[in-house]
Amino acid sequence: MADELKFPTNGVRRDADSLGESLSALIRDAYAPPGGEAYWPGLEQRIMARVASESQVETGWWSVLAPWGRPALIAAAAIFAIAGVINQQLVDTDNQLAYESAFQSSTPDVVSTSEEIMSLERGTDGATLSYFLSH
């Protein structure tokens, strides 16, 4: 029916092409939730129960630690840097000790070699050795 297309109701914008009010009412009724008005407080409660549940998840015990996250990261970075410096110093010290120990252990050998040379020079082959050392 042509007049079915021209019922402006419920604040719904209607134009000449709109569905008729009776058809709109049928669809509205078909898409209404079960339980009539009593449905809405229940839906609100269920929504808010989920919201509260989500909020609890958001504010779990671990969230207490959240404010400490940044300072903890800075502290960890500082500790890491200090540890690195200390480690480097230990390595340097070890190298120095190794070098010194190597140097000190070789000194008597040099001395003994010199002494050996001196004693050899005094031996029978002294002339030959003197020849090699001078060339």
Next chain:
Amino acid sequence: MRIPDEERALAEAARKGDQAAFAGLVRLHQRRAYLVARAIVTVHEDAEDAVQEGFVRAWQAIERFDPSQGFGAWVNRIVANAALDITRRRKVRSTEELNDALQSPFRDPAQDAELKSRLSDALAQLPERARSVIVLHDIEGFTHVEIGEMLGIPGGTARSDLHHARQKLRTLLQDLRG
């Protein structure tokens, strides 16, 4: 857009974490949100899931909401997205399910059963988006632009879908209307 003072105050309080204020927003907007979801998913249980999910997402994102904008439009878009997620997950929706939904025992028993059956069949024959558009526009009064934002399509496409959906629905229900 003129935002009612009550809604603005509730939105600002909710942004600061006030759950009671958020409950006030839910109370104000859950009906429209439900109808938006129902227009998209058609089945009551899915519509409720979409509404719950939509409001939970809105709560999680409330810090990003601009109180100078309408909370209803914002939450309806989120609910529509949640409903579209559900339809994507359950892509195949049988006519039987729609019939069951429309002939739920919660409906007015005085309603003409044959008319409802015909209507449910006709709606089921519409493409999913066309059905959503026709319900959102002709039943809920959303504009083409609002519908486009909710469904992720241009406003012009919503207008075109609406025109074709009306034509098809009229054709399907021609004998009833005559």
